[in-house]
Amino acid sequence: MSEQDREPPERPVQRPAQPPQPPQPPKPPPAPQKPTRPARPARPSAVLDEAHLGDIQGAFGRIPRDRVETARPGLKARLLTLLAIVGPGIIVMVGDNDAGGVATYAQAGQNHGYSLLWVLLLLIPVLIVNQEMVVRLGAVTGVGHARLIIERFGRFWGWFSVGDLFLLNFLTLVTEFIGISLAAGYLGVSRYVVVPVAALVLIGxxxxxxxxxxxxxxxVFIAASLLLVPLTLMSHPQWGRAAHDFVVPGIQGGASGEAVLLIIAMVGTTVAPWQLFFQQSNVIDKRITPRFIGYERADTVIGSLVVVAGGAALIMIADYAARGTGAHGHFTDAAGVAEALGRHDPVLGVLFAVVLLDASIIGAAAVTLATSYAFGDVFNLRHSLHRRFREARKFYASYSLLVLVAAAIVLIPGAPLGLITEGVQALAGLLLPSASVFLLLLCNDPEVLGPWVNRRRLNALAALIIAVLLMLSGMLMVTTLFPAVDVTALTLWFSIALAGCLTAAAALRIARRRAPPRPVPVLPRAEKLAWRMPPLALLRPVRWSPGTRLGMTALRAYLILGALLLLVKVIRLGGA
Structure with missing residues (x-):
């Protein structure tokens, strides 16, 4: 390379001289740091199974346990949260329209047409009030209904309620398999095939x-129950007549003893004791906390409307089945309704049988799970559907055993299925008062619910509902034990007694209204949503007032007497 191709050497750049910098003042010493405040220890929890803590994992969404909402969520966010929460309320309500519910509503439609639709309308507030209270109990306490009764009211009440619940739920489960057997028979499939398959599906x-x-x-099973929609439309419903009978009480054929007992059966099949135990435990198992009580309330309201709509559809369908035939007023069973529909159109009969089969499976799943939840609560076992079989063997074993034994009983030739069905009604009437009373007492226990206890207006409404349920329970027990009794006269006397009790209670309330109201802790919204019941061992014991103690003594006497009389009747019927 020539010298011309070389780049000339760079000349050094001369920088101007910088003026001298003034001396910097010395930096002040660092300010002493404030001592950090120790972290506040987490509030101890009463949750009995660790699997009940964690993310909410619903059928339609997931909510992380540590999700923090920095601002008020928008409509889309609230809808997504609702989709993740829905489940316990809808399942418990649809499960209530089980085999017994299908038969009861079908009997109402076949024997009395649309005239008893008003009963369903009255049941909506009953369902919402009762189930909303167990929603709060489940979300706030993290402890199942059975365990709370034992811990707060003693072993007698706890074991009586739990023992009665186990027996009632088992017999109810048998009736669900009876419904499966009836549906299979109409569809032309052997019950020795369908019943075992249904049992295995439930367990799996x-x-x-x-x-x-x-x-x-x-x-998926709930979606199958939507077959009621085309079935109703194909049954030529009389919408004007239905709207009238929903709001105007009446009884087609007059207020006979059979009609009164049917109304009681409609109430009993719609407001069942197992519902309280199931939804509270299912809310806990889904990991719903007080932050999401509002969404679970919405879930419960939706479920209440769904169950009433389903009951109304069954009444209208059964009315059409008997319309213009000699079957009106001569109800036999749900299979008879399917046969009557089949005479109008074979498709209608098949659809009704499928609805009966589906309703029986949903009811069996809910009733059995309510029993296994209570079993785990009472014996302090792992009892969560989040756990695998090897992690909760006793919980799943109790569930499987109940299903298999109930299915086996239905398959036994000559099994007393009619006696079992009658026993379910009587036991439901016996257990319902105690379950409702305990529910109200627990929801007024500040040790259990703290800032979430009932307010006075809710207590007044709940007390009225419980009083009516007590009256119906007593009537059901009397008519079950003494079938020859005059039901119309019995209704009159029980109504007079109820009116007298309500008047006395109102007078006592007025006399004591000057007493200072019960102090209810008022907390900021954030603290209230974070409040959970402390561990059971830290709760102060329950102290009953003299009036409450007297009422509970009377309830105990009623339960013992009713159980003894029921046992005597079962022995007599078994020996007949």
Whole structure:
């Protein structure tokens, strides 16, 4: 390379001289740091199974446990949260329209047409009030209904309620398999095939080890129950007549003893004791906390409307089945309704049988799970659908055993299925008062619910509902034990007694209204939403007033007497 191709060397750049910098003042010493405040220890929880803590994993969404909402969520966010929460309320309500519910509503439609639709309208507030209270109990306490009764009211009340619940739920489960057997018979499939398959499906769905899979399976069965919609439309409903009978009380054929007992049966099949135990435990198992009580209330309201709509549809369908035939007023069973519909159109009969089969499976799943939840609560076992079989063997074993034994009983030739069905009604009437009373007492216990206890207006409404349920329970027990009694006269006397009790209670309330109201802790919204019941061992014991103690003594006497009389009747019928 020539010298011309070389780049000339760079000349050094001369920088101007910088003026001298003034001396910097010395930096002040760092300010002493304030001592950090120790972190506030987490509030101890009463939750009995660690699997009940964690993310909410619903059929239609997931909510992280540590999700923080920095601002008021928008409509879309609230809808997504609702989709993740829905489940316990809808499942418990649809499960209430089980085999017994289908038969009861079908009997109302076949024997009395649309005239008893008003009963369903009155049941909406009853369902919402009762189930809303167990929603709060489940979300705030994290402890199942059975365990709370034992811990707060003693072993007698706890074991009586739990023992009665176990027996009632088992017999109810048998009636669900009776419904499956009736549906299979109409569809032309042997019950020795359908009943075992249904039992295995129930066990497989529950023991999948995933709450989300179980809930999704339940919603598949719930979707199948929507067959009621085309079935109703194909039954030529009389909408004007239905709207009238929904709001205007009446009884087609007059207020006979059979009609009064049917109304009691409609109330009993719609407001069942197992519902309280199931929804409270299912709310806990889904990991719903006080932050989401509002969404679970909406879930419960939706479920209440769904169950009433389903009951109304069954009444209208059964009315059409008997319309213009000699079957009107001569109800036999749900299979008879399917046969009557089949005479109008074979498709209608098949659809009704499928609805009966589906309703029986949903009811069986809910009733059995309510029993296994209570079993785990009482004996302090792991009892969560989030756990796999090997992690909760006794919980899943109790569920499987109940299903298999109930299915086996239905398959036994000559089994006393009629006696079992009658026993279910009587036991439901016996247990309902105690379950409702305990529910009200627990929801007024500040040790249990703290800032979430009932307010006075809710207590007044709940007390009225419980009083009516007590009256109906007593009537059901009397008519079950003494079938020859005059039901119309009995209704009159019980109504007079109820009116007298309500008047006395109102007078006592007025006399004591000057007493200072019960102090209810008022907390900021954030603290209230974070409040949970402390561990059971830290709760102060319950102190009953003299009036409450007297009422509970009377209730105990009623339960013992009713149980003894019921046992005597069962022995007599068994020996007949």
């Amino acid at each position: 769905v529950a023991a999948s080890g995933s709450f989300r899979r179980w809930e999704r399976a339940m919603f």
